[in-house]
Amino acid sequence: MTRTPSIPGVHAGSAPRVRAAAGLLVYLLAGLYFGVVLVKSEAASWYRIQEMFRFQSFHMFGLIGSAVLTGLVTTQLLRRSGLNSRDGQTITVTPKEKGWRRYVLGGLTFGTGWGLAGVCPGPIFVLLGSGVWPTLIVLAFALLGTYLYGVLKDRLPH
Template identity: 60%
Template structure:
């Protein structure tokens, strides 16, 4: 039953991404050219909502669907890690025209060349898993 709920939430999220044009290559291009506020508004509202939900979970000790307490651990304060990761993520986003969420939305909408990007993302994730122990902390 939970899988059906997750599937429905995912489908709804995909429809919202597509209809809001967050999965549109042209909107992403506009954002990187500083030509429109559209994507910045979507990203900003997502960050704001994430802050509110995270604080709600911390203050009210919200439980997961499985009944376990949700624990949000503090993040490592390493600036270099986040700077390098952000640069790599941003370059990939600019080159591919999609971040990980909308990649699957675009595939579902019939944009088949995005399949190359999905395969590359999977290979990159696998490579990170292989090299993770060798990377500096």
């Protein structure tokens, strides 16, 4: 009979919890890295975002373009690889629905909020972590908008 080695302080039935905690640690570290990249690339800078909307600088367009290119390549690799998730399920990328209205209305809504707040949802927590406390107002309205979408989603074009 083989016996699995025990970890001091960890009970035999808690191995899935330890694995889940280790997985969460990986996500935390990836999120911290992403936050540092956002700050160092100035993607979380209100001034850089305003320069972009005023067509005064290529900086943000270059960052967004590289993100789109990275997303395209990653999506194609995921579609072709047949990789499994941590739970053992095959990762699939579902195709987008046809039509233009939902994308135009969603883009206009997102862009209006981005232009008014000077920040998209990605860097909200990065800015809070950097001590930019007025971003709490942006977070509150982002949460309100998400809630309102949940309430109104059956009446919106999809």
